[in-house]
Amino acid sequence: MSEQLxxxxxxxxxxxxxxxxxxxxxxxxLLNKPGWFASKVNPxxxxxxxxxxxxxxxxxxxSPLSAKIAExxxxxxxxxxxxxxxxxxxxxxxxxAKVRFFMDASTKHIExxxxxxxxxxxxxxxxxxxxxxIQELLExxxxxxxxxxxxxxxxxxxxxxxxxxxxxxxxxxxARARRFPVGMGYKLGExxxxxxFAKFMKYVQQMVNRPSLKQSNDxxxxxxxxxxxxxxRVQ
Ligand SMILES: N[C@@H](CCC(=O)N[C@@H](CS)C(=O)NCC(=O)O)C(=O)O
Numbered sequence: 207m208s209e210q211l212x213x214x215x216x217x218x219x220x221x222x223x224x225x226x227x228x229x230x231x232x233x234x235x236l237l238n239k240p241g242w243f244a245s246k247v248n249p250x251x252x253x254x255x256x257x258x259x260x261x262x263x264x265x266x267x268x269s270p271l272s273a274k275i276a277e278x279x280x281x282x283x284x285x286x287x288x289x290x291x292x293x294x295x296x297x298x299x300x301x302x303a304k305v306r307f308f309m310d311a312s313t314k315h316i317e318x319x320x321x322x323x324x325x326x327x328x329x330x331x332x333x334x335x336x337x338x339x340i341q342e343l344l345e346x347x348x349x350x351x352x353x354x355x356x357x358x359x360x361x362x363x364x365x366x367x368x369x370x371x372x373x374x375x376x377x378x379x380x381a382r383a384r385r386f387p388v389g390m391g392y393k394l395g396e397x398x399x400x401x402x403f404a405k406f407m408k409y410v411q412q413m414v415n416r417p418s419l420k421q422s423n424d425x426x427x428x429x430x431x432x433x434x435x436x437x438x439r440v441q
Contacts, residue, residue: 223418232265308359
């Protein structure tokens with residue numbers, strides 16, 4: 207792949223790592239976003255975004271000639287298209303549909319409920335419901351979300367598995383003070399240890415142990431970010 211590819215993130219860059227895709231990253235400071243980010247990269251002001259192609263410029267001076275691609279799941283599909291031999295999307299149409307269904311389920315049932323819980327807006331009941339839904343999709347004894355290879359379905363859910371692991375081990379939302387019920391992160395962790403969620407937790411373990419996640423998931427950074435962000439929002 208000869209075209210330049212720059213990923214603007216604070217989120218993890220799993221699919222790129224799994225595809226061994228050469229790229230640059232630029233960590234956008236979401237608490238203090240540079241002006242050029244919205245005007246030149248993503249008018250919505252959200253990460254992740256990639257720029258692709260165009261001249262080889264510095265990430266903080268993006269070219270109007272590169273393509274700008276936003277939305278995590280769109281970016282994941284784009285990377286799978288760029289690297290068709292990576293296995294990020296299987297060749298078989300049924301498996302491809304299963305990958306996309308899993309991504310849709312993860313986005314609908316896990317992402318929102320994880321954020322809502324960490325932000326203190328909801329109890330963890332919806333997370334548990336989402337996990338039950340996802341668990342049904344997992345094959346007994348399988349290592350991956352779909353089939354026998356790492357796909358963008360795994361890349362889609364893994365950031366949330368890492369957050370989930372963090373909140374159950376650190377009770378992280380507590381830092382946001384006064385809204386996140388102290389101890390609920392730990393309590394969720396206890397619930398997930400039960401036999402009911404054994405298949406899901408085995409999958410979580412497989413995913414969080416992958417080198418791609420370990421390399422790109424900077425727990426300290428995310429904890430500090432969450433703490434700062436949350437404490438700023440508390441009146
Ligand atoms: N649906 C979008 C959501 C992206 C999103 O919510 N990004 C957050 C960080 S994870 C963001 O950039 N928020 C802007 C801000 O915090 O100012 C996607 O999946 O890419």
